[in-house]
Amino acid sequence: MSDLDDLEAIFDSAEERQTARAARQQRKRRRRRALWIWLTAVALIVVLPVSLIGGYLIWLGGTFDNGVTRIAHAFPGDDTRPRSSNGATNILLIGSDSRSGLGDVLSGKATGELSDTMMLVNVPKDGSGITVMSMMRDLWVPVPGHGTAKLNAAFSWGGVPLAVQTVESLLDTRIDHVMLVDFGGFGSIATALGGVDVWSDKAFQSRNMPGYSYQKGYNLVEGPRALAFVRERYSFADADYQRVRNQQAFIRALVLGFINTGTLSDPLKLQSAVGTLARYIAADDGLTSATVAGLALGSRGLNNDSIHTFTLPTAGTGSSPDGQSIVKVDETRLAIVRKALADDDLIARFTSGELGSGVR
Numbered sequence: 001m002s003d004l005d006d007l008e009a010i011f012d013s014a015e016e017r018q019t020a021r022a023a024r025q026q027r028k029r030r031r032r033r034a035l036w037i038w039l040t041a042v043a044l045i046v047v048l049p050v051s052l053i054g055g056y057l058i059w060l061g062g063t064f065d066n067g068v069t070r071i072a073h074a075f076p077g078d079d080t081r082p083r084s085s086n087g088a089t090n091i092l093l094i095g096s097d098s099r100s101g102l103g104d105v106l107s108g109k110a111t112g113e114l115s116d117t118m119m120l121v122n123v124p125k126d127g128s129g130i131t132v133m134s135m136m137r138d139l140w141v142p143v144p145g146h147g148t149a150k151l152n153a154a155f156s157w158g159g160v161p162l163a164v165q166t167v168e169s170l171l172d173t174r175i176d177h178v179m180l181v182d183f184g185g186f187g188s189i190a191t192a193l194g195g196v197d198v199w200s201d202k203a204f205q206s207r208n209m210p211g212y213s214y215q216k217g218y219n220l221v222e223g224p225r226a227l228a229f230v231r232e233r234y235s236f237a238d239a240d241y242q243r244v245r246n247q248q249a250f251i252r253a254l255v256l257g258f259i260n261t262g263t264l265s266d267p268l269k270l271q272s273a274v275g276t277l278a279r280y281i282a283a284d285d286g287l288t289s290a291t292v293a294g295l296a297l298g299s300r301g302l303n304n305d306s307i308h309t310f311t312l313p314t315a316g317t318g319s320s321p322d323g324q325s326i327v328k329v330d331e332t333r334l335a336i337v338r339k340a341l342a343d344d345d346l347i348a349r350f351t352s353g354e355l356g357s358g359v360r
Contacts, residue, residue: 061289067278074284076165087125088344091177127299129306134244140326173341177287185280187227192276195222196253207234248309
């Protein structure tokens, strides 16, 4: 081979190497472009929806926080209160059925109105469920500063703070949050959820709001039909006891209505329901959407079986020294409730049957 041939071979080899190098660089650029395309797709498919969900949750929380009326002075002075419980959260729910809204009950002073319903909502530290314990409005209990009286008188004499103090004294446990509910709005809340299924353990017709009847079993209620369900007591031989059970059934139905997949998957429906709920409640400053979300996230999946309802055990009815019809406290089982709250095992004590049905 001549020198010319050798030189041509060298140039050909250099050209091939340059071509190969260019091809490799082009493949690298294609891979980088493909990577950026893939990352962009991930951002659009995953990151963007997450940010939208986050924004939606903030918006939903704002709907609640902006709609709820705040109780400026919800609690009594700390020197009169029990210590905080062991990680559990206790929320006192006070129901007002004055038919005139929440009125002046937010002043922390005497309201002149009797609380129609009181419930303690207990959320244990381990998030294993929630317990809703009703307290009969005619329970004969010590009311701080007023001697012994019916439980609902505390709200009339001293507003929310005295009601909280009375319940804390009765149960020997600290109330972490308080929520005042206008029962007149229950029908509207149920309507915003598209109706809720409430369980009635007996068939009855409403005498308080004539024209509504309910079968034994599940009943779909909303609007005035829901309100008639929670108000009725004249149709029952045990009057307030059955009304309390119906109110417990309605609270259960509302909770399940909010966490139902049909509600959670419909942003407009959920926002409407949350907004409607907020219009009919007042709460302490600490009961915010963030607090509620924290309690919900700490629970291990709420469902029908993890919501427990019962009535603070009573020992029948009687008359007070001044002739009022009253409900007596079952002191033996009250002691069990107090210990269960202190030990954060209310669900276990209830499911074991130790607390009975609320009526001896």
